[in-house]
Amino acid sequence: MAAEGNPLPHDTQLRPPAVAAHTPVANAGVKIHCQGVSAFYGDKQALHDISIDIPDRAVTAFIGPSGCGKSTFLRCINRMNDTIPGARVTGRIEIDGEDVNARSVDPVVLRSRVGMVFQKPNPFPKSIFENVAYGPRIHGLANGKAELEAIVEASLKKAGLWDEVSDRLHQSGSSLSGGQQQRLVIARAIAVQPRVILMDEPCSALDPIATARIEELIDELRRQYCIVIVTHSMAQAARVSQRTAFFHLGQLVEQGSTEDIFTNPREKRTQDYITGRFG
Amino acid sequence: MSFTLAFALLLAFSVGVWWLGRRRASALAGGERLHSLPGYYGTWVALWTGIPAALILLLFLTAGPRLGEALIAADPPAAVASLPSETAQAFWNDAQSLARGEPTTAIQWTPEQRAALEQKAEQARQYNGFSAFAALALAGVLALGGFLLAWPRISPTLRARNQVEGWINIALMACSAIAVLTTIGIVASLLYEAMRFFASVPPLDFLFGLQWQPQIAMREDQVAAKGAFGAVPLFAGTFLVMIVAMCVAAPVGLFCAIYLSEYAGRTTRGVIKPLLEILAGVPTVVYGFFAALTVGPLFRGFFNWIGSWLAEGPLDPLGQYLMAVQNEMALTAGVVMGIMLIPYISSLSDDIINAVPQSLRDGSYAMGATKSETVKRVILPAALPGVMGAMLLAISRAVGETMIVTMAAGSQARITANPLDSVTTVTRQMVELLTGDQEFDSPRTLAAFGLGLTLFGVTLVLNIIALRIVQKYRQAYD
Ligand SMILES: Nc1ncnc2c1ncn2[C@@H]1O[C@H](COP(=O)(O)OP(=O)(O)OP(=O)(O)O)[C@@H](O)[C@H]1O
Ligand SMILES: [Mg+2]
Numbered sequence: 001m002a003a004e005g006n007p008l009p010h011d012t013q014l015r016p017p018a019v020a021a022h023t024p025v026a027n028a029g030v031k032i033h034c035q036g037v038s039a040f041y042g043d044k045q046a047l048h049d050i051s052i053d054i055p056d057r058a059v060t061a062f063i064g065p066s067g068c069g070k071s072t073f074l075r076c077i078n079r080m081n082d083t084i085p086g087a088r089v090t091g092r093i094e095i096d097g098e099d100v101n102a103r104s105v106d107p108v109v110l111r112s113r114v115g116m117v118f119q120k121p122n123p124f125p126k127s128i129f130e131n132v133a134y135g136p137r138i139h140g141l142a143n144g145k146a147e148l149e150a151i152v153e154a155s156l157k158k159a160g161l162w163d164e165v166s167d168r169l170h171q172s173g174s175s176l177s178g179g180q181q182q183r184l185v186i187a188r189a190i191a192v193q194p195r196v197i198l199m200d201e202p203c204s205a206l207d208p209i210a211t212a213r214i215e216e217l218i219d220e221l222r223r224q225y226c227i228v229i230v231t232h233s234m235a236q237a238a239r240v241s242q243r244t245a246f247f248h249l250g251q252l253v254e255q256g257s258t259e260d261i262f263t264n265p266r267e268k269r270t271q272d273y274i275t276g277r278f279g
Numbered sequence: 280m281s282f283t284l285a286f287a288l289l290l291a292f293s294v295g296v297w298w299l300g301r302r303r304a305s306a307l308a309g310g311e312r313l314h315s316l317p318g319y320y321g322t323w324v325a326l327w328t329g330i331p332a333a334l335i336l337l338l339f340l341t342a343g344p345r346l347g348e349a350l351i352a353a354d355p356p357a358a359v360a361s362l363p364s365e366t367a368q369a370f371w372n373d374a375q376s377l378a379r380g381e382p383t384t385a386i387q388w389t390p391e392q393r394a395a396l397e398q399k400a401e402q403a404r405q406y407n408g409f410s411a412f413a414a415l416a417l418a419g420v421l422a423l424g425g426f427l428l429a430w431p432r433i434s435p436t437l438r439a440r441n442q443v444e445g446w447i448n449i450a451l452m453a454c455s456a457i458a459v460l461t462t463i464g465i466v467a468s469l470l471y472e473a474m475r476f477f478a479s480v481p482p483l484d485f486l487f488g489l490q491w492q493p494q495i496a497m498r499e500d501q502v503a504a505k506g507a508f509g510a511v512p513l514f515a516g517t518f519l520v521m522i523v524a525m526c527v528a529a530p531v532g533l534f535c536a537i538y539l540s541e542y543a544g545r546t547t548r549g550v551i552k553p554l555l556e557i558l559a560g561v562p563t564v565v566y567g568f569f570a571a572l573t574v575g576p577l578f579r580g581f582f583n584w585i586g587s588w589l590a591e592g593p594l595d596p597l598g599q600y601l602m603a604v605q606n607e608m609a610l611t612a613g614v615v616m617g618i619m620l621i622p623y624i625s626s627l628s629d630d631i632i633n634a635v636p637q638s639l640r641d642g643s644y645a646m647g648a649t650k651s652e653t654v655k656r657v658i659l660p661a662a663l664p665g666v667m668g669a670m671l672l673a674i675s676r677a678v679g680e681t682m683i684v685t686m687a688a689g690s691q692a693r694i695t696a697n698p699l700d701s702v703t704t705v706t707r708q709m710v711e712l713l714t715g716d717q718e719f720d721s722p723r724t725l726a727a728f729g730l731g732l733t734l735f736g737v738t739l740v741l742n743i744i745a746l747r748i749v750q751k752y753r754q755a756y757d
Contacts, residue, residue: 083644085545112647122638125661134656135646185642192646 031056031226037091061237064247078114115189121181123173135192159187179210293329300324315440339414356395378403476725491692516702523613532624559622567686570615575606607689631665671745681706
């Protein structure tokens with residue numbers, strides 16, 4: 001892929017993340033390259049000139065106080081801001097070297113390559129099976145019923161939900177618990193084999209046990225996908241991510257390996273935030 | 280002194296009392312902390328002053344004249360006792376008119392009756408004078424008494440605010456009671472008249488009979504065959520028109536709602552929504568004109584033209600039939616009724632579609648679905664129960680709609696599934712049965728109430744089911 005051979009902009013940025021307890025990251029090429037991204041809602045600027053490189057097969061955490069633009073930036077990556085009236089994005093975002101805002105890129109196709117998981121679990125009012133089959137169906141990924149069933153099963157297994165729902169695939173998706181619903185929408189997202197998974201506070205509506213399950217899952221998925229997660233929990237960022245970026249008032253204040261950011265932040269604002277002095 | 284003046288005086292007095300009460304409470308506020316704002320004390324005294332007196336005045340206005348009539352008619356003079364009941368009624372009316380100084384009926388009373396009339400009029404005059412005086416005096420006493428009783432009780436500890444709240448509660452309850460009681464009254468009168476109808480026509484014959492020929496007695500002495508009162512052809516006609524209407528309104532209304540809520544930009548929406556509301560505000564009689572004068576001839580012309588093409592060809596019978604199609608047909612009424620229902624369905628469905636959580640749309644778009652895929656696979660399934668409810672509400676309106684079918688559907692009672700036939704509907708027949716000179720004891724007239732009751736039952740059941748569905752759906756996403 002084109003981006004893999006890119007010279008790294010800053011030598012510190014893409015050191016292989018030092019995650020002591022976890023298996024080392026196999027391949028940490030740049031997956032998403034962002035240069036000078038600004039976002040506006042009407043006249044109001046929500047993001048100022050963000051530049052960041054997000055590595056493949058690793059978890060990158062976005063942290064920062066409420067309203068600092070984390071979700072906005074996440075939505076820039078899969079062009080979900082297009083669906084908000086009055087929203088406008090400038091700057092360059094490349095996935096695998098391909099400009100997502102280029103004219104030739106169809107946002108519908110882009111979004112099938114960049115999965116997204118939201119804060120509140122949002123299963124469709126359909127059966128568990130139909131929820132997971134949604135993406136493959138609309139993108140025509142399966143030839144025939146057997147293939148579709150195989151995709152659904154594989155996705156549910158990857159999301160760690162198969163054992164809990166294999167005997168009730170045709171019950172409504174909303175009959176599941178909150179944590180199960182969140183894993184269901186993760187399964188729904190990976191059923192279309194995205195290259196990137198964006199997660200916007202995926203655990204904020206969940207209890208600690210369900211959260212632990214999701215975190216385990218994220219750590220599992222990291223082997224195959226580029227994952228970006230927005231979180232308000234410092235502990236969670238420290239647990240699941242290899243790289244961390246700190247946003248404040250629409251600006252990217254600091255980014256680096258999670259270990260560095262948490263043990264040795266360069267900026268005072270970062271330090272204040274992670275030690276809980278504001279936010 | 281007229282009652283209008285009395286009410287005005289009472290109002291003025293109450294306003295004055297309100298002002299006094301407020302001032303007194305403000306003065307008291309210097310010493311202790313008041314329980315309520317001074318204005319509440321003013322309102323509290325004014326309510327005690329004004330409400331009982333106003334109620335008495337209202338009572339006399341409504342019940343007073345009737346009581347007077349009953350009292351005066353209690354001992355009829357000998358000259359009246361022998362009169363037939365209708366003439367006697369005229370006599371009593373004349374007595375009242377005379378007492379009020381209004382013109383009397385044209386009846387020439389005999390001198391004897393005339394004298395009795397004068398005497399009764401004098402009695403009525405006396406009663407009227409006395410009752411008006413009594414009412415005004417009582418109202419005055421109540422107003423003053425209420426004021427004098429309430430005034431000393433103004434104190435910082437008086438919970439004026441809560442008590443005023445209590446009065447407001449009563450006033451609001453009274454208003455909703457009026458709505459409920461009226462409904463009960465309507466149902467009761469409908470039931471009463473329908474019972475009289477069912478006394479002469481067995482309900483089963485009515486509900487399941489296939490013949491609708493309400494007998495028309497042209498002359499008193501005519502011994503017409505007993506009419507046939509089978510309502511099935513009427514309900515069949517209603518059903519046919521309703522089906523045609525829904526074929527037009529359901530898809531157009533629903534797609535309109537989808538366009539407005541999912542596709543239209545803010546400006547487009549700002550233009551189309553008010554336009555639809557205007558469409559919803561057009562009186563049905565105007566739709567009736569439109570159907571009878573524009574759509575009917577248009578359809579007839581169209582079908583006649585096709586008929587003239589087909590006639591004398593291999594499809595000659597069909598051609599002949601089409602050439603004979605008239606203005607009045609189920610299709611005309613149904614299509615125009617469908618147009619009438621479009622804004623109704625679209626605004627209800629628009630609300631329901633908007634109630635589908637944004638998170639579902641986001642979820643679908645984030646999966647790479649297009650707008651129409653999202654609408655078809657996520658939004659419509661989620662909104663389906665609510666949309667069904669909206670459709671049922673529209674059907675119940677279509678069934679009860681009168682003006683359009685009266686003007687455009689026709690008057691032949693027949694059971695047919697062909698929209699090009701002229702059919703008649705329940706509502707249209709009710710209009711026909713009740714217009715013109717009617718005897719309110721012949722089955723022909725009373726049949727209207729039987730139809731009304733059945734129609735009421737049908738729409739009631741439809742509405743209950745529809746509202747249930749809509750409500751359930753609302754709760755699911757709250
Ligand atoms: N749809 C919108 N229209 C207008 N302004 C918006 C919209 N969405 C977000 N904003 C504004 O953009 C800024 C960034 O919002 P964003 O949702 O990205 O913050 P966030 O970092 O995700 O916050 P949180 O942690 O609370 O989710 C905020 O000031 C917000 O008010
Ligand atoms: Mg957010």
